[in-house]
Amino acid sequence: AQTVTQSQPEMSVQEAETVTLSCTYDTSESDYYLFWYKQPPSRQMILVIRQEAYKQQNATENRFSVNFQKAAKSFSLKISDSQLGDAAMYFCAYWPNFGNEKLTFGTGTRLTIIP
Amino acid sequence: GAGVSQTPSNKVTEKGKYVELRCDPISGHTALYWYRQSLGQGPEFLIYFQGTGAADDSGLPNDRFFAVRPEGSVSTLKIQRTERGDSAVYLCASSISNTGELFFGEGSRLTVL
Numbered sequence: 001a002q003t004v005t006q007s008q009p010e011m012s013v014q015e016a017e018t019v020t021l022s023c024t025y026d027t028s029e030s031d032y033y034l035f036w037y038k039q040p041p042s043r044q045m046i047l048v049i050r051q052e053a054y055k056q057q058n059a060t061e062n063r064f065s066v067n068f069q070k071a072a073k074s075f076s077l078k079i080s081d082s083q084l085g086d087a088a089m090y091f092c093a094y095w096p097n098f099g100n101e102k103l104t105f106g107t108g109t110r111l112t113i114i115p
Numbered sequence: 116g117a118g119v120s121q122t123p124s125n126k127v128t129e130k131g132k133y134v135e136l137r138c139d140p141i142s143g144h145t146a147l148y149w150y151r152q153s154l155g156q157g158p159e160f161l162i163y164f165q166g167t168g169a170a171d172d173s174g175l176p177n178d179r180f181f182a183v184r185p186e187g188s189v190s191t192l193k194i195q196r197t198e199r200g201d202s203a204v205y206l207c208a209s210s211i212s213n214t215g216e217l218f219f220g221e222g223s224r225l226t227v228l
Contacts, residue, residue, distance in 0.1 A: 004157075033215045043204060045158070045219035091157050095215025102148065102171060103215055105157035 002027045002094050006106035013082045014114050020067075021077045021109045023092030030054075031097040034068065036077045039089040039108070048090070051075065053097075079111075087113045117141070119220035121207050127226045128197055136192040136223045140209030147190050148217060149182055150206040158206055164190060197227045 003026045013019035025034070036048040051059045051068050058066050063080045079086055092106040120139040128134055140147050146165055150158035160174040164184045172182070179197075184190040194201055204224045208217035 006157075035215055043206075043222045043224075045206065045208070045217075047216055050214075050216065093215070100171070101146070101213055102160045102163055102174075103158075103217060104160070107155075107157045 002029075002096065002104050004092050004094050004104050004106035006092055006109050008109045009107070010110045010112070012112040012114055013079075015082055015084060017082055018078060018080045019082055019111065021079075021090050021092075021111070023075045023077070023106055025073050025075065025092070025094050027073070027094065027096070029096055029098075033095040033097065034066075034075045035093040035095065035103070036064070036066070037091045037093055037105075038086075039091060040087070045091070049077065082113050084113050084115065087111060119207055119209055119218055121205075121220035121223050123223055124221065125224045125226075127228065129228050130197060130199060132197050132227075134194045134197055134225060136194075136205050136207075136225070138190045138192070138207030138209075138220060140188065140190070140207070141211075141218055142188075144209035144211045144218070145187070146210040146213070147184060148208045148210070149190070149192050150208065152204045152206055152222070154203075161192070161205075194225075197225075199227050201225060202227045 032053045034051045049061045067076045089108045091108045093103045149161040152158045163171040167187045179195045182192045204222040206222045208219040
């Protein structure tokens with residue numbers, strides 16, 4: 001079974017600075033998707049960024065980028081120019097490309113932005 | 116509405132009671148998921164529907180939990196003989212693709228006293 005591990009329960013960053021959230025996963029598959037989802041206090045989970053395992057290029061969405069290391073099974077999220085609205089729980093998630101169609105989430109990292 | 120709608124937003128019940136949680140997915144989304152999120156944890160998969168049928172119910176913790184989606188749109192998660200350990204936020208999500216891009220509702224917070 002796939003597992004997703006987030007070893008940082010809490011992180012904080014100064015507003016406008018850069019922060020990196022860590023995620024590792026375990027799978028025997030070669031083709032899959034990885035995600036970062038954001039959950040603000042409103043509870044609604046929102047997709048931040050997606051990475052397809054067969055693509056070597058790291059995904060980027062505006063201030064959000066990932067460092068995908070397939071061999072190491074590592075998938076970190078970098079947030080540049082942190083803003084107060086970035087404060088939330090961040091969940092790393094795994095999706096297999098074939099069969100077993102469900103997201104497996106990590107335990108999350110609570111990000112605090114310091115004004 | 117444009118997003119996934121879940122009702123009730125909050126539900127307080129007594130141990131042993133029956134509870135129904137409703138999810139109205141985004142129109143046209145054929146896939147619907149239920150997850151359970153305990154305090155300080157990541158969401159845990161409960162059940163997945165493709166259309167009207169449950170494609171995977173391996174996450175349901177026991178036979179007190181049941182979910183239906185009779186017309187392939189709205190889904191109801193049913194919990195019988197609730198226990199204090201059932202207290203959690205129940206998240207619903209829908210999807211039109213099979214690439215893991217799920218659209219979540221705001222969840223139903225269940226508290227069992």
